[in-house]
Amino acid sequence: MSEIESRGYVRPEVLVSTDWVASHLNDPGIRIVESNEDPLLYSSGHIPGAVEVDWTRDLNDQVRRDYLGREGFEALMRRIGVTKDTTVIFYGDKNNWWATYALWVFQLFGHDKAKIMDGGRIKWVNEGRELSKDTPSYPASDYKAADRDDKRIRAFRDQVLQHVEAKKPLVDVRSPDEYTGKKLHMPEYPNEGALRGGHIPGAASVPWAKAINPEDGTFKTAEELRALYEKEAKIKPEDDVIVYCRIGERSSHTWFVLTNLLGYNKVRNYDGSWTEWGNLVGVPIER
């Protein structure tokens, strides 16, 4: 049993170790993808053979606030040489926060052959592993994407409002000061992109990074995660759960944890998140 398997996850196969990645650098069935918040990191050195998928340029519609459509996703996959059979290994900065975001977007298009490198970029770097500044190039694929499915793992504001009225569970993964609305009112803190502070009524506060071991960026064990989400936040695997943050990036990390590591059946990411809810007229807010 591998160390990752020993942690008791429901779907341990969604994680790979840095050792595993190091031994699959030249595997033609694998495409390693770095996704970061910091736009300079990839070019400063990345895992040899890794391509970059940038959330603003590659995953978002460039005009509307939305993700790319089927044609855009198809073009992206063709450009990075990914086929339907390619397993995509995501990693990145901020404890894989942006890597899980990219994985979540890939799953909107049904590309389920996707995994996360446990510990992300910082673990690879701290282990003294090789970094490359070469930008790799792969033969374009003929990837044919499915239409984006926004029903399964994505939630929109009207659905969130119905969710609140039905008193179903939500998880707010922002910092405690964002959850209480305190941050919006602290002098010298920039506006969080919302006119009102607080949280969606009924939402439990579980900051996303609590799922991570701070010393090496790896995910906590299933037992530790259950203590966090089930004992503290009082949610259960059979629940219909909506997670949110500010724009849906941090909450995609929690979506990944609940869905894949703890095996929750129905978790949706509300990517409108606080930048939408905190600006909506007339919706309920708690502080």
Added chain:
Amino acid sequence: MAMPEKLTDTLDALSMVSDRGERIQLLIDTAGRFREVPPSLAQRPFGEEHRVPACESEAYVFSQERPDGSLDYYFAVENPQGISAKAMAVILGEALSGAPPEQVAEVPQDIVYQVFGRELSMGKSMGLMGIVGMVSALAKRQSDAKRA
């Protein structure tokens, strides 16, 4: 009020680099010049009053007065992956140290978009703007003290 001359020159030079890859490489090289605040001025643990609000790279800003009343600006960035914060710190330190504090106090925070482009996440842009804001706040304090 006019922007400090060196900062204007820096931003003009960056605006000439239209290729994204070239600009990124230029900023990476810039970050490579980062030197942490000297121990004679500040040592760990750095005071919270120096910490940049909202900067997830845990950046700190310090200043030291020159004989002419202007300031030298120094920085610390605790996140080893905080390469953009380091690049921003180098640009601000090189372009604003020694500039008239009343000019530095008026530097707009959105110069981060002139430096990095519009492709910044909200969190990243807030952190970088926070560094600019902290430098401006130190300059404003100095400017007010000079006037008093």
